Amino acid sequence: MYLRSTKRRNQDGTEVEYFRLAHNVRNPRTGKPLAQIIHNFGRADQVERDSLVRLCRSIARVCGVAIQDASSAAGETASSQTQTRWPDDVKLLRTLELGPVLALEALWERLGIAAALQKIIKQQGYRVDYERALFGGFCH
DSSP, X not given: OEEEEEEEEOTTSOEEEEEEEEEEXXXXXXXXXXXXXXXXXXXXXXXXXXXHHHHXXXXXXXXXXXXXXXXXXXXXXXXXXXXXXXXXXXXXXXXXXXXXXXXXHHHHHHTTHHHHHHHHHHHHTOSSOHHHHHHHHHHO
């Protein structure tokens, strides 16, 4: 899920920005990802920023992570309100950027690899989506 910002131009030429909560789903026919709007927050200039910050902090609390409000005048961080507690045996080994993965996925789709693999998987009667597993291995 992600917060989606979309802009629209009115007839009078003014531009209006909207905030929406969305997530991507795959079109069962084409296999391509589509943005599905879960909730419309409304016009960006009319959305209460504090409400979005509270939502972020609530999600962070449930996920056990800390967030920092960069525009906070006091410089207060959510870590003062939400303490990150990881089990002692959990260690962060590395982090990955998603940019290259998204570029590879676009090529994967554009070259028709996903469609070809999905066709073979369907013809063979497999129940597991091996196309995604193969793509994941390709990205690693």
